[in-house]
Amino acid sequence: MTAGDDRAQDSTSERAALVDAAGPRSWRRAFNDLGQGWKQRPLWGYLGWQDIKQRYRRSVLGPLWISISMGVIATAMGILYGALFGEDITTFLPYVATGLLIWNFVSGCILEGSEVFIAxxxxxxxxxxxxSLHVYRLVWRQTLFFLHNLVIWGILMIVFPQPLSWTVLLAIPAFVVLVLNGAWIAVLSGIIATRFRDIPPIIASLTQLLFFMTPIVWSYERFRSNPLATYVEINPVLHYVEIIRQPLLGLPIAWHHWYVVGAITVVGCAAALVCMRNYRSRVAYWV
Structure with missing residues (x-):
């Protein structure tokens, strides 16, 4: 055996010792998983795009159906609920469409996140x-859906001009925060749902309930005079919707939504990291 072989064997032994010392539950392994997954951006980026193309394979319009279906639903719901609530269609239709745009991203991360490892x-x-590669793939796919549907917002801004200002730029960091939250939700719910298979149906039912409790097809400003408005603030999705919808529609920025979202983000990321540290190594046995 040569000296080079001895050095290679010693190096391998040292790495193995470090891994054994870290154990299956270690922060090093958790952060290494996140880092290695991020380095594989070409892979999960390609897979996320292929997920969309595969869904619309052999379709004439292809991924354009994403925006078409979103536009039809937003228009129908905006006209219907605008007539029911007596809202001005020129402001209410963009309000509903923007809310649905954000909601689709949120619900996609919640519903698909709970089954990200099972699938x-x-x-x-x-x-x-x-x-983490599977989580990045999921969030990337939902981001592509969001960008596709953003075309609907652009069209509505042309048809129904809104009082936009420089605050529209706040939608960019708001969406970055939304993506970060989508990632920790997928990690946390994905690991828990892999262990307890009753979790995905429960999450699906709660998500449907959240849709009706979130001001998407009804006006939050009109409801604020209602005594129950205080309880609506308990809904965390409300704050995520508002930090993006307000700048996109040129509405006054309510900074307390940002404070709530910031607090939830910190707590959620911490919980996801703890879950990743403790149970990452068991997911392969649970699926």
Missing amino acids: NEGLIRFLPAPL
């Missing part, structure tokens, strides 16, 4: 890849 059972068992 990738085969890859997790037979492909030596970090768990």
Whole structure:
């Protein structure tokens, strides 16, 4: 055996010792999983785009159906609920469409996040890849959906001009925060749902309830005079919707929504990291 072989063997032994010392529950492994998943951006970026293309394979319009279906639903709901509540269609239709745009991203991360590891059972068992890769793929796919649907917002701003100002730029950091929250939701709910298979149906039912409790097809400003408005503030999705919808529609910025979202983001990321540290190594056995 040569000296080079001895050094290589010693290096391998040292790495193995470090891994054993870290153990299955370690912050090093948790952060290494997140880092290795992020480095594989070309892979999960390609897979996320292929997910969309596969869904509309052999379709004439392809991914354009994403925006078309979103536009039809937003228009129908805006006209219907605008007539029911006596709202001005020139302001209410953009209000509903923007709310649906944000809601689709939120609900997609919640619903698909709860099954992100279950749906990738085969890859997790037979492909030596970090768990975070599947989360990045999910969030990237939902981001592509959001960008597709953003075309509807642009069209409505042309048809029904809103008093936009420089605050529209706040939608960019707001969406970055939304993406970060989508990631920790997918990690946390995905790991828990992998262990307890009753969780996804429960999350699906709660998500449907959240839709009606969130001011998407009804005006939050009109409801604020109602005594029950205080309880509406308990709904966390409300704050995520408002930090993006307000700048996109040129509405006054209510900074308390940002404070609530910031607090939830910190707590949620911490909880997801703890869950990742403690149970990441068990997911392959649970799926």
